[in-house]
Structures are given as C-alpha cells and as structure tokens.
Amino acid sequence: MNPFIEKICQHQVEILRWLEGHEDSKEVPLYSSVDIRDADFKIAVVDTNLFPAGFNNLCEHGLEDAVKFIRQAILDRVTPCRDILLVVEEHTRNTWYLESIRILQEIIEKAGFTVKIATFLSVEPEFCQEVNFIELITATNQPVRIYCFKHILDEIKAGRQRYDLIILNNDLMAGIPSVLEETDIPIYPSLQAGWHSRLKSYHFKHTADLVSELAKIIKIDPWFFSCLDAVADGINVNVDQDRTRLTDLASDLFKRITAKYKEHKIASKPFIFVKADAGSYGMGVMAIEDPKEIQGLNRKARNKLYKGKGAQVIARYLLQEGVPTIYNIDQQVSEVVIYQIANNFIGGFYRSNSQKSDRENLNSQGMDFKKMCPHLKKYGDCGVHHDVNIFDLYRILARLAGIAAHREILELEASKK
Numbered sequence: 001m002n003p004f005i006e007k008i009c010q011h012q013v014e015i016l017r018w019l020e021g022h023e024d025s026k027e028v029p030l031y032s033s034v035d036i037r038d039a040d041f042k043i044a045v046v047d048t049n050l051f052p053a054g055f056n057n058l059c060e061h062g063l064e065d066a067v068k069f070i071r072q073a074i075l076d077r078v079t080p081c082r083d084i085l086l087v088v089e090e091h092t093r094n095t096w097y098l099e100s101i102r103i104l105q106e107i108i109e110k111a112g113f114t115v116k117i118a119t120f121l122s123v124e125p126e127f128c129q130e131v132n133f134i135e136l137i138t139a140t141n142q143p144v145r146i147y148c149f150k151h152i153l154d155e156i157k158a159g160r161q162r163y164d165l166i167i168l169n170n171d172l173m174a175g176i177p178s179v180l181e182e183t184d185i186p187i188y189p190s191l192q193a194g195w196h197s198r199l200k201s202y203h204f205k206h207t208a209d210l211v212s213e214l215a216k217i218i219k220i221d222p223w224f225f226s227c228l229d230a231v232a233d234g235i236n237v238n239v240d241q242d243r244t245r246l247t248d249l250a251s252d253l254f255k256r257i258t259a260k261y262k263e264h265k266i267a268s269k270p271f272i273f274v275k276a277d278a279g280s281y282g283m284g285v286m287a288i289e290d291p292k293e294i295q296g297l298n299r300k301a302r303n304k305l306y307k308g309k310g311a312q313v314i315a316r317y318l319l320q321e322g323v324p325t326i327y328n329i330d331q332q333v334s335e336v337v338i339y340q341i342a343n344n345f346i347g348g349f350y351r352s353n354s355q356k357s358d359r360e361n362l363n364s365q366g367m368d369f370k371k372m373c374p375h376l377k378k379y380g381d382c383g384v385h386h387d388v389n390i391f392d393l394y395r396i397l398a399r400l401a402g403i404a405a406h407r408e409i410l411e412l413e414a415s416k417k
Contacts, residue, residue: 062347069112
C-alpha cells in the first residue's frame, strides 16, 4: 500500500474532524476546481480555480450530486433566493465554454432557481446597442442565451427586473467592471476572488500552512503534500537584468528542492514552473529544467511569459516546484482535476495532453479531458475508474485548497475596507 494512503487511513477520523472544523460555519468558495499532480513520491495541489469552466467534463452522476449541493450552498448565502443572474466570461466563440455554462445553468435550475446568463460584451458592445441578448450554439449543438449585463442592470434600476443573487463565472482578470460595483445584489464568489487582486503565491502560502497542520496529524514531512516556491515582482522578461534576477531566484529554489530530494532519497531530477502569479487558462506558464534556461530565453519564449489572458502584461511571477505526473490515460500524459461545490465533491476529470511530457504544463494546446469515476458502486461505468484509496487523499487535498482559498479571500476583502 502507498505509505501516504496508509497514514491517511490510520488517522482518517482525526483528519475528517480537522477538515470539518475548518469548514464549519465558514463560507468556503461557492465552487472551485483543483489541479493535483501525483508523482507517487509526492502529491500536491498545483492550482486552484475559483471560477471553474469545465462542468461539461464531469460525470453525469456527479452533476446530479451538484444539484443538491448548489441548492444548499446558495440558500446558506442568500435566503430567500429565487432569481439568479449568472455572469460569465466573454468567450462567446469558445463553444466548449458555452457548453460548460449551459450545464452550470441547468444545475442551478434543477436546484429550484430561475437563472439568466449575462456577460459584459465589452469586446462586442454593439450587441448591447442593437439587441438585449444573443443566442449561441454550444459544442454539443445546444442553444444558450446570453444577455447584455448593462441592459439587465438598467432594467433592475428601472424596477422591471429583480435578482436575489449574482453568481460569477468570470475571473475579472481585467478588473471589476463598474456595472458590478454599482449593484447591491449579493455576489458570489466574492469580487475580490478575481485575478485582478488574487495572487497564486498568497493562496499557496495559506495552503502550505494547512498542509503543515495535516502533516502533524499524520506525522510526515509537509513537503510531500506541497511545493516549494519563490516570488519575483517587477519583472520584465524582455530585460536582461530582470531575467538575471529571475535566474538567481530560480537557482536558489533549485537548491532548496535538490536538498529535499537528497533528504528523501528521490532519484528524479528537480524542475520548476515559472508562471504568472495571477491568471488562469494555463497562460504565462513555462517548465524550466535548469535556471540557466531563463537567462537564455528566445523571443518566442519570452513572449509566452510576457503576456497572459486578455494580453495583460505579466510583471509578477511565481516560481513553483514542479511535480511530475504518474498518470498516462489512453497513452496521453494526464493530471487530476477535482470539482467542488462549497467543498463538496461533485466529480472530476483527467486533463490529458498528447503533446506534452509528464514534466510540462498540460493546460495548453492539445489538451483533452477524460471523465473520472472514482466510486464504481456509486457512479457506475461513466468514465475512467480510479483507485478509491488514493482518491480519498486527493479529496482531502482539494478540500484543503478550498479552505485556503477562503482564508485568502477574507484577507483580500479586509484589505479593501
């Protein structure tokens, strides 16, 4: 048996009590997706998304569970609640994203609420001037209707429409639109959970604190469930001096990782990821096998690191210990992604990429998704089956990430007061 699983099993009751103590009476994120890399010799959360966009990749039985969990999560936050506005990204040409929000709308409607989808349409503002909504077709040939948020806000102000809750599925990378700041309707996740203020390094600081608590319970080195990291701010990767600073930080991080590998007799060669400290969709991410690679980055590589989503310039980087993945599904390198509503498991999938190695960023061109079925008795034959014991550990780490995100958002909200 995997030594991690054995320790989890030995302390299962204590661990569950510890997790519930952190979750009790606290508003963990409304929903989240958590990326986990399993190298066999260590297992760690490497990213946590508070605006998940892959509901179309979940097992149908997990989506059934999502209905009861979203109902409870909504009523815990806003009661009474009937009418909900789902504010989404402007990826109106991404048909798989459209499918994800269609399924999310369906989940919320099955939970007993009325849902209307809206976006800012700032990229194509003429829609707001000419019509109130656009009707689009998703990747599965299903219709989805998206309204102009500005028009809806005008209707609310005029007293012709009312909503009890706004659910965000937009990461606010470019900042908080004024139309959201103008409304007094409750908004979840918090406006401060967007990438305009959130930093991965802050999230992983809270994650590391919680991992240390877990490690004390099961009596292991917390490094086995976390990643060493470093932060570089005020960096322009096109400037030689800034790349030298980044290289020096990377060299120091490599030394720290190497020391851990020697301590635990890990034969593999360390590597790191250089990634934007804010942002999603796998943009601004690069695997580095040697610190010297940073100094010698060519123009094409620098361009990949220089700008993220929406052509936002990246000036702050997280240097994160790389964790290789042991998974190879259908001859494609794969990693685990867990979906949660208020820290309750609703499914997951393997993110696979035939164009990448087990030491690279899989959230990039060429990726594919395979539905995960961790519990055969409960979910039946609906996707790739998983070892139940190791999956329990993934669930613990995913819940831990949700608790860390809650702490992170509380700090961000307090700093804005």
